Amino acid sequence: MSRPDVVIVGAGVIGCAIAWELVKSGLRVTVVERGQPGCEASGAAAGMLAAETLEGREGPYALLTRMSRDLYGPLADELREASGVDIERQTTGHLHLLPEESEFNGQIPPGAELLSPDDVRRLEPAVGPKIRGAILFRGNHWVNNPRLVTAFVQAASRRGVEFVLGSGVEEILREGDRVGGVRGRNVTIESGAVVVTAGAWCGMLHGLTPQLIVEPVKGQMLAVQTIPSVIRHCVYRDEVYLVPRPSGELLIGATVERAGYEKHVTPEGLQWLLTEALAAVPALAQRPVLRSWAGLRPAVADGLPVIGPWPGLKGCFVATGHFRNGILLAPITAQLMTEWVTGKRPTLPVEPFLPDRLV
Numbered sequence: 001m002s003r004p005d006v007v008i009v010g011a012g013v014i015g016c017a018i019a020w021e022l023v024k025s026g027l028r029v030t031v032v033e034r035g036q037p038g039c040e041a042s043g044a045a046a047g048m049l050a051a052e053t054l055e056g057r058e059g060p061y062a063l064l065t066r067m068s069r070d071l072y073g074p075l076a077d078e079l080r081e082a083s084g085v086d087i088e089r090q091t092t093g094h095l096h097l098l099p100e101e102s103e104f105n106g107q108i109p110p111g112a113e114l115l116s117p118d119d120v121r122r123l124e125p126a127v128g129p130k131i132r133g134a135i136l137f138r139g140n141h142w143v144n145n146p147r148l149v150t151a152f153v154q155a156a157s158r159r160g161v162e163f164v165l166g167s168g169v170e171e172i173l174r175e176g177d178r179v180g181g182v183r184g185r186n187v188t189i190e191s192g193a194v195v196v197t198a199g200a201w202c203g204m205l206h207g208l209t210p211q212l213i214v215e216p217v218k219g220q221m222l223a224v225q226t227i228p229s230v231i232r233h234c235v236y237r238d239e240v241y242l243v244p245r246p247s248g249e250l251l252i253g254a255t256v257e258r259a260g261y262e263k264h265v266t267p268e269g270l271q272w273l274l275t276e277a278l279a280a281v282p283a284l285a286q287r288p289v290l291r292s293w294a295g296l297r298p299a300v301a302d303g304l305p306v307i308g309p310w311p312g313l314k315g316c317f318v319a320t321g322h323f324r325n326g327i328l329l330a331p332i333t334a335q336l337m338t339e340w341v342t343g344k345r346p347t348l349p350v351e352p353f354l355p356d357r358l359v
């Protein structure tokens, strides 16, 4: 293997999106993944691009989410062309039901429309009766996240990115004040730049000092079969959402649990998801359950992503902490990281996302 310009540690959506942007900028890139691409949070996610929220986000984080959502239209075309994979970008919108018992303060967040119960039923006839309306975000979309990871990997490998799979990195190597590459049990790769995208496991790498603390936040989900389809929008009821895929698979998610690194699906988790889902769309009650799973979202203390150079180790960069929005934020993260790695000035306000804030 020839010496790459950049080694990326972890082939989740963040590492794979960065690999694709970096190779397009002309760099030689190797990705080292201990399992398979998308085998952790990025494969477990629901794929929603929720740039607009009921709380009405503002500031640099809101800008980041909206810019990233807007990159998805061109990205879907680019990836189809470069990889042959359709990421199933869906643009019907996200519909937040207002249950009868909900306390709605009448404030409509930016980018939203308030719908009456009759409006909701015209849009989604299968929605349950006990609602006082809904809030529709037409600008919130969704994609098929396992396909997204596949598309990045196929596109990147066709352009020459090397994927070393089944090899865990244990240590980030140091040469003086610079990074020297990475080492694992069965892999050593020298490189002048390393990008750490190991999700909830970033903090376990040796050589990244001071330690980066990333907490795993578990999310349980399940899928039911809906052929023919039952809903056309992503439908939310309180904290539970339903995501219809073109294949007929409908995802129901997700719990938010601080339970360490265990990934069990529990009866309690499923019960909560199913109770809310059936209240939202009663017609799901007799549909076949296809599968259930859980994933670990990477989160840091302030809940914001960590994107930029790692302090005290030249050539080392980190992109993690995307918590509930890593699919949404992958395109903009890849763009920003490519600017950092190639020595350009970032084009966005990046201060709130710099790793320095954590050390």
Ligand SMILES: Cc1cc2nc3c(=O)[nH]c(=O)nc-3n(C[C@H](O)[C@H](O)[C@H](O)COP(=O)(O)OP(=O)(O)OC[C@H]3O[C@@H](n4cnc5c(N)ncnc54)[C@H](O)[C@@H]3O)c2cc1C
Binding pocket: 009, 010, 011, 012, 013, 014, 015, 032, 033, 034, 035, 036, 037, 038, 039, 040, 041, 042, 043, 044, 045, 046, 047, 048, 049, 050, 167, 168, 169, 170, 197, 198, 199, 200, 201, 202, 205, 218, 219, 220, 221, 253, 254, 294, 295, 296, 297, 298, 319, 320, 321, 322, 323, 324, 325, 326, 327, 328, 329
């Ligand atoms: C149930 C659930 C639902 C979600 N829904 C959404 C959603 O709708 N929209 C959205 O935007 N986000 C969603 N998310 C969040 C999103 O999935 C994450 O923010 C995102 O996937 C994080 O990507 P990542 O690449 O940083 O991490 P990961 O996907 O976890 O990837 C990290 C990779 O690094 C590898 N790795 C770890 N340690 C090493 C090592 N030492 N050496 C080599 N490789 C290593 C792992 O095997 C893994 O493949 C959801 C998450 C969950 C769990």
